[in-house]
Amino acid sequence: MTAPQNQQSGRSSSWSRRGVLAGLLAAPALLVAACDGDSGGKGTSGAAGSGGPSGGAGATEGAGAPRTSAARITITPADGSATAPFTRPIRVAVTGGTLSSVSATDAKGRPVAGTLAADGLTWSSTAPLSSGTNYAVAAVATDADALEAAAHAEFATAAPARTFVGHFTPENGATVGVGMPVSINFSRPITNRKAVQDAITVTAEPGVEIVGHWLSSTRLDFRPERYWAKGTVVTLGLRLKDVEGAEGVYGTQSKDVRFTVGRSRTSVADLAAHTLTVTTDGEVTATYPIIGGSPENRTWGGTLVISEQYLQTKMDSQTVGLGDEYNIPDVPHAQRLTSSGTFIHGNYWSPGPAFGAENLSHGCIALRDVKGAGDPGTDGAVFFKGSMVGDVVEVVNSGDKTVNPANGLNGWNMSWAAWKAGSAV
Numbered sequence: 464m465t466a467p468q469n470q471q472s473g474r475s476s477s478w479s480r481r482g483v484l485a486g487l488l489a490a491p492a493l494l495v496a497a498c499d500g501d502s503g504g505k506g507t508s509g510a511a512g513s514g515g516p517s518g519g520a521g522a523t524e525g526a527g528a529p530r531t532s533a534a535r536i537t538i539t540p541a542d543g544s545a546t547a548p549f550t551r552p553i554r555v556a557v558t559g560g561t562l563s564s565v566s567a568t569d570a571k572g573r574p575v576a577g578t579l580a581a582d583g584l585t586w587s588s589t590a591p592l593s594s595g596t597n598y599a600v601a602a603v604a605t606d607a608d609a610l611e612a613a614a615h616a617e618f619a620t621a622a623p624a625r626t627f628v629g630h631f632t633p634e635n636g637a638t639v640g641v642g643m644p645v646s647i648n649f650s651r652p653i654t655n656r657k658a659v660q661d662a663i664t665v666t667a668e669p670g671v672e673i674v675g676h677w678l679s680s681t682r683l684d685f686r687p688e689r690y691w692a693k694g695t696v697v698t699l700g701l702r703l704k705d706v707e708g709a710e711g712v713y714g715t716q717s718k719d720v721r722f723t724v725g726r727s728r729t730s731v732a733d734l735a736a737h738t739l740t741v742t743t744d745g746e747v748t749a750t751y752p753i754i755g756g757s758p759e760n761r762t763w764g765g766t767l768v769i770s771e772q773y774l775q776t777k778m779d780s781q782t783v784g785l786g787d788e789y790n791i792p793d794v795p796h797a798q799r800l801t802s803s804g805t806f807i808h809g810n811y812w813s814p815g816p817a818f819g820a821e822n823l824s825h826g827c828i829a830l831r832d833v834k835g836a837g838d839p840g841t842d843g844a845v846f847f848k849g850s851m852v853g854d855v856v857e858v859v860n861s862g863d864k865t866v867n868p869a870n871g872l873n874g875w876n877m878s879w880a881a882w883k884a885g886s887a888v
Contacts, residue, residue: 532610534560542616549620553588560606570597595622623713627651637722641690642768643853652680656887664700676885678869695724735860752819756826761863766875771799795836796847801871809843
């Protein structure tokens, strides 16, 4: 009976040794696992949200979980906005931390200027936004434990519901006479004149002082004190996009227009002497016999500027309030001097001896010409060929009052002091 008991005891002792060995072999793995506790590293939240707070809310419970920032970032306009107001700035705010960086760009990657508050809690754009434009904003904030949170938003600004444009003259690339002003006619009445005028520049090379004058709520002209010097290059800069011209009415243009002043040419129409004397670059180059306005329909006096040219045009007295006085379908070589209908033009219907001797017209200045405008040698044809838009015709001894500066491109009929007084800047 003793022997079997000893053998059982021996087998039990052998199994225990194998168990201990297995336990010792497993111990290193347990020790290694015990070393993998909380690493203490920084966590960064990358959630953008929809303009609401973005970030973390303190350390997460449980071993092995990363800690997140307590900073929460809000971006306005909200992410995904499609009709954000372009009249309001971008705003970034944070709670539970301070902003460490903010960047805003338009769709072309151009940065939007902004200012970070001294306390680091807010950032606001300082440059105006553009209507109908996509923007992206990225912000990073840090909490008291130096943990970072990040936010991102993309949005688009709305287009204005009501807009205005400025129709300008002369056209880009034009060559004009020395009397040509820069004239801008707006499609809607302007009440914020200073804002609109501030958004328009007119410069010249060689340089000269140029001043704008509001002739009405829809018209703004620019000119120097005296006629342009020949060869001057004038540049008109329109930066009207998103400028509020009247309440809720915004401009749409952003462009540059450049034109050149050609040779210097002025003409004097003396209606007492019945002559038109042309001076080109300081020398008298032609004298023509003319017909001016009759005593019943005198020609406006003063400085008039050619604004349009027609090889032939129709003239109907009903369009200028003179009833059935005339209706001529083919007036040759006509050049407009006023908006109200004053022209200097060729005339084939008046008797030849009247030129240089009588004033018979309904207010226009007439030169000898032929029906059909087909003879290049007539006075009307020669004067027309040598003229250009912006040339000056000074009317003297007409017996009538000086033309209104707003009647055509005739702002020269205002003193320099009076002209400057009509500027909004």
